[in-house]
Amino acid sequence: MSIPSILLNNGVAIPQLGFGTYKLQPAQTRDLVLRAFEAGYRHVDTAQMYRNEREVGEAVAASGLPRAEVFVTSKLNNAFHAHDDALAAFDRSLEELGTGYLDLFLVHWPMPAVGRYTEAWAALEEILASGRARAIGVSNFQPAHLERVLETGTVAPAVNQVELHPYLRQDAVRAFDAAHGIVTEAWSPLGRGSVLGDPVIAEVARRHGVTPAQAVLRWHVQRGDVVFPKSATPARIVENADVFGFELPDADMSAIDGLNRDERTGSHPDTENRTDR
Numbered sequence: 001m002s003i004p005s006i007l008l009n010n011g012v013a014i015p016q017l018g019f020g021t022y023k024l025q026p027a028q029t030r031d032l033v034l035r036a037f038e039a040g041y042r043h044v045d046t047a048q049m050y051r052n053e054r055e056v057g058e059a060v061a062a063s064g065l066p067r068a069e070v071f072v073t074s075k076l077n078n079a080f081h082a083h084d085d086a087l088a089a090f091d092r093s094l095e096e097l098g099t100g101y102l103d104l105f106l107v108h109w110p111m112p113a114v115g116r117y118t119e120a121w122a123a124l125e126e127i128l129a130s131g132r133a134r135a136i137g138v139s140n141f142q143p144a145h146l147e148r149v150l151e152t153g154t155v156a157p158a159v160n161q162v163e164l165h166p167y168l169r170q171d172a173v174r175a176f177d178a179a180h181g182i183v184t185e186a187w188s189p190l191g192r193g194s195v196l197g198d199p200v201i202a203e204v205a206r207r208h209g210v211t212p213a214q215a216v217l218r219w220h221v222q223r224g225d226v227v228f229p230k231s232a233t234p235a236r237i238v239e240n241a242d243v244f245g246f247e248l249p250d251a252d253m254s255a256i257d258g259l260n261r262d263e264r265t266g267s268h269p270d271t272e273n274r275t276d277r
């Protein structure tokens with residue numbers, strides 16, 4: 001099984017489907033990331049906040065895969081938007097991961113109440129220029145936050161990673177991203193499991209002889225977004241990557257589109273202001 005890649009705005013290729021690691025305990029992370037590599041994943045999404053960077057890095061090393069064949073993303077934690085703090089936090093990530101460089105480094109949340117995300121972005125631009133990250137981007141940025149980054153920065157974000165699933169279609173954010181050459185990454189692509197019992201999704205899945213999770217992940221893939229479902233269950237890790245052997249016709253894509261309720265499972269980017277994690 002081979003997972004297609006998408007080109008970012010600086011020419012770096014990102015595998016369209018990766019492995020999410022939020023909520024994986026450090027003790028289980030190495031083994032599960034290795035299972036993901038065995039299942040064909042070549043892209044892992046972690047963050048300073050998840051406290052499992054070290055174990056993700058151990059899995060990359062233990063996999064025996066050439067470093068260039070693995071795409072690793074991490075994210076700047078919320079307490080470190082000040083310029084020097086951001087640089088130091090990036091150094092700690094690289095040390096924890098032991099991967100030599102990062103493929104993608106993101107500002108995790110805009111934290112508008114703190115008001116320093118453009119300062120954090122300037123630090124990420126320096127990291128990019130140093131070659132220690134191949135691409136930089138943002139996460140949970142609303143169009144208004146992105147506008148400020150585009151105005152004050154010199155490099156446009158390569159990606160915007162936002163909560164996105166059939167109950168939260170994110171039309172406005174996706175349209176803004178697309179208009180500015182920013183790839184949209186969908187976090188919680190399964191709505192943390194909340195969308196999997198939906199009868200419309202069950203019916204689409206039944207018609208194609210796939211599971212509800214596969215139908216939803218295929219919907220994301222056909223929309224052109226990047227996804228990284230998380231699972232601590234080995235059989236689901238395999239299942240979630242097996243979404244490139246069937247295609248949803250327009251009618252099924254529209255049926256899933258129609259489920260939008262603007263319903264979040266996580267925080268709203270305009271009000272998230274926690275720096276304690």
Ligand code: NDP
Pocket residue numbers: 019020021022023045046108139140161162186187188189190191192193196211213214228229230231232233236239240266
């Ligand atoms: P997901 O939408 O990936 O859902 C994960 C949940 O779905 C888990 O409970 C998992 O259970 C279950 N699940 C996974 N596969 C299946 C399946 N095939 N059938 C049934 N249930 C399944 O949620 P996440 O919040 O983890 O999002 C994915 C990734 O996005 C994160 O791991 C992280 O990397 C990133 N993320 C980024 C955020 C940001 O602010 N930038 C915020 C949140 C997430 P089990 O594990 O028990 O198998």
